[in-house]
Amino acid sequence: xxxxxxxxxxxxxxxxxxxxxxxxxxxxxxxxxxxxxxxxxxxxxxxxxxxxxxxxxxxxxxxxxxxxxxxxxxxxxxxxxxxxxxxxxxxxxxxxxxxxxxxxxxxxxxxxxxxxxxxxxxxxxxxxxxxxxxxxxxxxxxxxxxxxxxxxxxxxxxxxxxxxxxxxxxxxxxxxxxxxxxxxxxxxxxxxxxxxxxxxxxxxxxxxxxxxxxxxxxxxxxxxxxxxxxxxxxxxxxxxxxxxxxxxxxxxxxxxxxxxxxxxxxxxxxxxxxxxxxxxxxxxxxxxxxxxxxxxxxxxxxxxxxxxxxxxxxxxxxxxxxxxxxxxxxxxxxxxxxxxxxxxxxxxxxxxxxxxxxxxxxxxxxxxxxxxxxxxxxxxxxxxxxxxxxxxxxxxxxxxxxxxxxxxxxxxxxxxxxxxxxxxxxxxxxxxxxxxxxxxxxxxxxx
Amino acid sequence: xxxxxxxxxxxxxxxxxxxxxxxxxxxxxxxxxxxxxxxxxxxxxxxxxxxxxxxxxxxxxxxxxxxxxxxxxxxxxxxxxxxxxxxxxxxxxxxxxxxxxxxxxxxxxxxxxxxxxxxxxxxxxxxxxxxxxxxxxxxxxxxxxxxxxxxxxxxxxxxxxxxxxxxxxxxxxxxxxxxxxxxxxxxxxxxxxxxxxxxxxxxxxxxxxxxxxxxxxxxxxxxxxxxxxxxxxxxxxxxxxxxxxxxxxxxxxxxxxxxxxxxxxxxxxxxxxxxxxxxxxxxxxxxxxxxxxxxxxxxxxxxxxxxxxxxxxxxxxxxxxxxxxxxxxxxxxxxxxxxxxxxxxxxxxxxxxxxxxxxxxxxxxxxxxxxxxxxxxxxxxxxxxxxxxxxxxxxxxxxxxxxxxxxxxxxxxxxxxxxxxxxxxxxxxxxxxxxxxxxxxxxxxxx
Numbered sequence: 001x002x003x004x005x006x007x008x009x010x011x012x013x014x015x016x017x018x019x020x021x022x023x024x025x026x027x028x029x030x031x032x033x034x035x036x037x038x039x040x041x042x043x044x045x046x047x048x049x050x051x052x053x054x055x056x057x058x059x060x061x062x063x064x065x066x067x068x069x070x071x072x073x074x075x076x077x078x079x080x081x082x083x084x085x086x087x088x089x090x091x092x093x094x095x096x097x098x099x100x101x102x103x104x105x106x107x108x109x110x111x112x113x114x115x116x117x118x119x120x121x122x123x124x125x126x127x128x129x130x131x132x133x134x135x136x137x138x139x140x141x142x143x144x145x146x147x148x149x150x151x152x153x154x155x156x157x158x159x160x161x162x163x164x165x166x167x168x169x170x171x172x173x174x175x176x177x178x179x180x181x182x183x184x185x186x187x188x189x190x191x192x193x194x195x196x197x198x199x200x201x202x203x204x205x206x207x208x209x210x211x212x213x214x215x216x217x218x219x220x221x222x223x224x225x226x227x228x229x230x231x232x233x234x235x236x237x238x239x240x241x242x243x244x245x246x247x248x249x250x251x252x253x254x255x256x257x258x259x260x261x262x263x264x265x266x267x268x269x270x271x272x273x274x275x276x277x278x279x280x281x282x283x284x285x286x287x288x289x290x291x292x293x294x295x296x297x298x299x300x301x302x303x304x305x306x307x308x309x310x311x312x313x314x315x316x317x318x319x320x321x322x323x324x325x326x327x328x329x330x331x332x333x334x335x336x337x338x339x340x341x342x343x344x345x346x347x348x349x350x351x352x353x354x355x356x357x358x359x360x361x362x363x364x365x366x367x368x369x370x371x372x373x374x375x376x377x378x379x380x381x382x383x384x385x386x387x388x389x390x391x392x393x394x395x396x397x398x399x400x401x402x403x404x405x406x407x408x409x410x411x412x413x414x415x416x417x418x419x420x421x422x423x424x425x426x427x428x429x430x431x432x433x434x435x436x437x438x439x440x441x442x443x444x445x446x447x
Numbered sequence: 448x449x450x451x452x453x454x455x456x457x458x459x460x461x462x463x464x465x466x467x468x469x470x471x472x473x474x475x476x477x478x479x480x481x482x483x484x485x486x487x488x489x490x491x492x493x494x495x496x497x498x499x500x501x502x503x504x505x506x507x508x509x510x511x512x513x514x515x516x517x518x519x520x521x522x523x524x525x526x527x528x529x530x531x532x533x534x535x536x537x538x539x540x541x542x543x544x545x546x547x548x549x550x551x552x553x554x555x556x557x558x559x560x561x562x563x564x565x566x567x568x569x570x571x572x573x574x575x576x577x578x579x580x581x582x583x584x585x586x587x588x589x590x591x592x593x594x595x596x597x598x599x600x601x602x603x604x605x606x607x608x609x610x611x612x613x614x615x616x617x618x619x620x621x622x623x624x625x626x627x628x629x630x631x632x633x634x635x636x637x638x639x640x641x642x643x644x645x646x647x648x649x650x651x652x653x654x655x656x657x658x659x660x661x662x663x664x665x666x667x668x669x670x671x672x673x674x675x676x677x678x679x680x681x682x683x684x685x686x687x688x689x690x691x692x693x694x695x696x697x698x699x700x701x702x703x704x705x706x707x708x709x710x711x712x713x714x715x716x717x718x719x720x721x722x723x724x725x726x727x728x729x730x731x732x733x734x735x736x737x738x739x740x741x742x743x744x745x746x747x748x749x750x751x752x753x754x755x756x757x758x759x760x761x762x763x764x765x766x767x768x769x770x771x772x773x774x775x776x777x778x779x780x781x782x783x784x785x786x787x788x789x790x791x792x793x794x795x796x797x798x799x800x801x802x803x804x805x806x807x808x809x810x811x812x813x814x815x816x817x818x819x820x821x822x823x824x825x826x827x828x829x830x831x832x833x834x835x836x837x838x839x840x841x842x843x844x845x846x847x848x849x850x851x852x853x854x855x856x857x858x859x860x861x862x863x864x865x866x867x868x869x870x871x872x873x874x875x876x877x878x879x880x881x882x883x884x885x886x887x888x889x890x891x892x893x894x
Contacts (some may be wrong), residue, residue: 040649042642070652098642098648143614187871194872195489195545195774202487204545205517211770229872301767302746320748322766327642330778333871379688413871423610424634424780424860425641425676 030132035068036100037138041181042329043340044167045101049094050344067431070103075287078438085434093429096419098329109145119152126440133161133351142381146372150357163347164359169326171222174385183336186226187413188328196238202264205388209314211268216283216303218274220389227270228401237268244274246398334415346374370411477579482515483547484585488628489776491614492548497791514528517550534883536696540876543866545776549563553650555593566599573888574644580608580798586615591830597804610794611806616773618669621832624806630783633673635775640677644684644715651713658715661748665721667836674717675848684715691721691844701873781862793821817858
């Protein structure tokens, strides 16, 4: 029904356009393009859900919403998913389904100078499919792309309303209180650290004395900092957090571990994948070589564990959460899910309100209770600006988080938003992802 | 109140003993000893909860329940935790708290011949504290210990009722349908695999093509098999499961990975830590050396990932769940929690019914719907017998699970049993763990 509905609308939409040239004030019906970009999260589909459910409420303005298959690549290759082919229930289930339901990609558009061809192609595809709204759901690079498309569409006289939708587990976008996706990783990491710490504590008399958990975060320690919430003070596990913001000093680290084991009997360590020495070498790379002599890729946790074994002789265990942490929709933060949906909804409402080249942001009104609202910021200011974690969030010794960090982080992991389960497993939706018939000739991507 | 109650009872109990020598039929009040042994799980405290709440219902038979601090070591060192000092609410919360609340240990008692001294000490401690019931919550070794204590107490004429309580994530105890602890790890691994697979799938066009998840299981592939539930057939992720039961053949493995990537665009691999070559070498050990030339300990996932990178050139990610999987009470199986509580409860009821040297087991009545009841089996038969996973649970090509395996595994992960949350984190109880004043001279453990 709703499908037929939107289709009918968009048809009459095209008629309108030809018929009512005389009345330009009456806004035309335009189709919308939505794409997911970069590393996916537990809640990026909640943003998609916000976009799609909201767009459906304005059939007199928005015809179809086409989703890019594998992000912006879908636009370049004219692989457009017709979301009107999905049932309302499937769309609703996106809210509780992790990862990118339409596919995402790591594909950064170069500058207009370097690669005008790709931007030209985007405009061509948008024009061919009567697309007037461009919703791009991603991190800093994606906001940069959205900004460039906005600039270009003006220059080329094909108006497209471009709205960026924030997403990243790295929590490194500026101006917004937090980035949808981060709160859920933060919750996963805090919960997992608390659970593993209880395990180590209960066995430490005769077994494992040191446990190392590696979490994501190449440039910023936001995710590692969230692990600090597992304990209510720096006295409790995790006893040591290693941030990319603090250069790794093996001697100080080993002393801290030794002191902790002597004092409490065990030591729980959480380390950012991006933790590095003063000279910039990643701890992960400094460590091991494989049987063929190649430096082994990844694995700061095992590198630290071996260092501890050799220098202190403690029995250890280590874990690397990797994708488990950013896809863990089963333990998503309810706050994060709400915010992810809200920015998707707001993106559509801003577009319809005539805003352009902006990104909805989360504005914190108060910490306790956590109150927030949606604002917006120009894409020009967001593009390629990384928000670093304030040094004031890290304790003076560099191994823990401060009360200021707790005040900021605590609200972001609040609330549980469990998916439905069938047969003991979460019911995650798989969309039909029906592609629209292409209208243009094929386009080959640069390698 | 209840605390006072039990204390009163146990005092009047000692009076009884002296007063009513004439009426031996009237059972005396004896104290009970409970200990947690070996690797802890997400639900071993649920078994403790079952023991403590049930014992409290029989004040005319059971006085205090003393828990061993750090397992059997607590008995040897006479470090007995007085569980009557805990509130009823704290005891109730054990049901939803992971790991070992009283501490566990890896400490196997040797044979009676080799180490009569330790067994003698156990009996001395039990006698000194009027302990007549010995509840030992652990895996095969622990059941062996419980059995030996039963034999010895008879020989020494100090009667102790010994009941083993099954526990192990390895699911390798005989006679019982499953081991409490396994169902929850199985659920964690199946859910995490499903989530990570969605992540990889959505990014595979331009990013990671292969994801490797390492799970526990040194000797048996039960946990790896559970990951197979993430997909409804061997066509879905996980595409490759590596079991300890099937010798690792690099050529066949790499071909399977290559075929899978060509066919579906990505490949999800789940591997048991115990996966090994035909000659018995663990894949983990075969791989990398650290900067100092030592073979790197652990890490079959990175070893496989590097192999794939070098031979096939695919971009990869890998995760090692380690303790996260066995402590993940936040995603415990409701079936597992019920069964863990039930075997604890049954242990006490069996002891009071005059059974001795037995272990409660889970008896499967039907698969769909899953119906089970509690039975018992003699410890003599359980001790040191490992249940292997039937080869019929593994597909002919050795990379997946059969329908027979699904039929067995599916019921075990059914149902969710969420802990309470406070401030976004699970409320796990921390007990006071008050020690009883020692009555004997100190005892030094062998190293």
